[in-house]
Amino acid sequence: MLIELKGVNKTYDNGQPLHVLKGIDLSIDRGEFVSIMGASGSGKSTLLNILGILDNYDTGEYWLDGRLIKDLSERQAADYRNRMIGFVFQSFNLIGFKTAVENVELPLFYQGVSRHKRHALAMEYLDRLGLTEWAKHYPNEMSGGQKQRVAIARALITHPQIILADEPTGALDSKTSVEVMDLLGQLNREEKVTLIVVTHESGVANCTDKIIHIKDGVIGEIEMNAQHNASAFGASTIMK
Amino acid sequence: MRLDINTYHEIADSLLRNKSRSLLTGFGIFWGLFMLLVMLGAGDGVKGLLSDNFEGFASNAAIVASSNTSVPYKGFKEGRYWSIKYKDMERLKKLIPEVDVVTPMISQWGQTAVYNSLSTSCNVTGLNADYTAIEAPRMKYGRFLNEVDVERGRKVCVIGKRIYNELFPDGGDPCGTFIQVGPVYYQIVGVNVASGNLNINGSTTQKVVIPSTVAQQLYNRGDNVDIICLTAKSGIKMTSLESRVRQVMGREHYFDPTDEPAMMFLDTEQLFNLIDTLFRGVDFLILLIGLGTLLAGAIGVSNIMMVTVKERTVEIGIRRAIGATPRDILSQIMLESVSLTLIAGMFGIMFSVLTLSVAEKIVAASGEFTPAFQIGFWLAVAAAALLAVLGVAAGLAPALRAMNIKPVDAMRDE
Incomplete structure (x- = not known):
């Protein structure tokens, strides 16, 4: 198993304790395309933060690729994030004063890869996502779909073990949403990238092979969805 | 700390992104250093002009001259000349x-x-x-x-x-x-x-x-x-x-040894001491004002960097999420602060050297003086070193704040 969570608990203590994750047990294998679904406040974002080593958990165990992720130093956490995890965010989170190619290069910069090498690699990934002619453009000159593709290129460039996508279509129109989800699916099939998508849209979840429902801090039903027929994209959901 | 050409790009980018702000902040440093160096140079020059007056004169000498007595002594009337x-x-x-x-x-x-x-x-x-x-x-x-x-x-x-x-x-x-x-x-x-x-x-x-x-x-x-x-x-x-x-x-x-007016005793040592004290006082004042202005500039830099860090919370969060260590962030903010201070300060040094040499020309053209207003090379080096120290000091508080930004903070911001 690539990811193993055993009895993970997380309580936020902002004035009054809030038990967000109440004993999560979850395993995800290499090459899976999984979505975590839940309403807002269900704890899915917290779970994502823990999976992405952005946040700590209180009790339980989180194993990532055979390594126990617990009580890491900031430095170690940064290193694991850099090498093992790629992030795709709802609001793209590209750095506005950097061009597309510079944004894609950034994770390699923090790995200490030489300038020419990381530039060449970044161009290669942009090319693969069909953004070659946008390489020198700044994020505010691009459409939402293009921005998200740049973000995906940035997530891919370090060959991470997993890619965590937090509402990757949240800021996109439905047509682009389909494109982005197709792209993610294609990456999963062709490059065997392990993908975890957090969403509250069933249409998005339906594009994945496995849907993990989370409710009130516990894992509910785990739906196998290899046929992608749980619900049609946009159908029976509140879609844009 | 990863120092390559991109590091400089990053610094240049973030300083140039807000040109007028960087300019105004840098001006504080520029002005402080300019004032300090010009005053030091001018002070030394004026000192030089003054001490030309005493050139070649022994600093431990006395001049004795006779005068009229002011008190009667040993049967002689007062007012007697000897x-x-x-x-x-x-x-x-x-x-x-x-x-x-x-x-x-x-x-x-x-x-x-x-x-x-x-x-x-x-x-x-x-x-x-x-x-x-x-x-x-x-x-x-x-x-x-x-x-x-x-x-x-x-x-x-x-x-x-x-x-x-x-x-x-x-x-x-x-x-x-x-x-x-x-x-x-x-x-x-x-x-x-x-x-x-x-x-x-x-x-x-x-x-x-x-x-x-x-x-x-x-x-x-x-x-x-x-x-x-x-x-x-x-x-x-x-x-x-x-x-x-x-x-x-x-x-x-035959005059009273305690009768001061009867004999003039002019002591150059006292004279030189007085002038030395005066010069020291002027030096102290110059340093006080100059360093004070420079310090105010540095606090300005620190303040602006603080605001910048606050503004860039999301950006820093993103960097942290994709693998920047706290140390990377710390050094980035520090380098920005040091760069801003150094660049502004270098202009201050250059401009003060220029001003002093123009002043030298003007004074020299006006007459008999050959002034030496120009600051020395080592003073300029010391000023540059002081700038680096100030830059680090100014960057410290903002950099520590930036270091404590968690990657999650980036995502909270929609």
């Missing part, structure tokens, strides 16, 4: 072993020096060869008086700069030629171009210096001396000898 005698010099030397050189000065004012058809007014001063211990001459041509001149009463003279310029407008070495002062022809043996403004009995530039023995005979002085100049042996303060000089002179000439 004269210093040649023998007093011997006496002082014998009774006060700490005294090094004792040399007389006899002055005759309002004379006219004539060479061919040219003439100029001058003061004739009779000196001994060892007067050089009091006021070092700067000989352009020839030599100063020597002991043989004095002993044999040779009719030779050393002329000052003004007299040389007036009588020998074409320049050249005048040694060996004769000038007439009063009824006597003197052979010129030297030209003294010292131009210090601290003078005993008239400006050096306007003096015709002849052997004291000649002056004594020529002007019917008998064994009277106008002024005695003293220096103390090294390591002994002139001030400590004053009362003993008064004792010796008072006993001989």
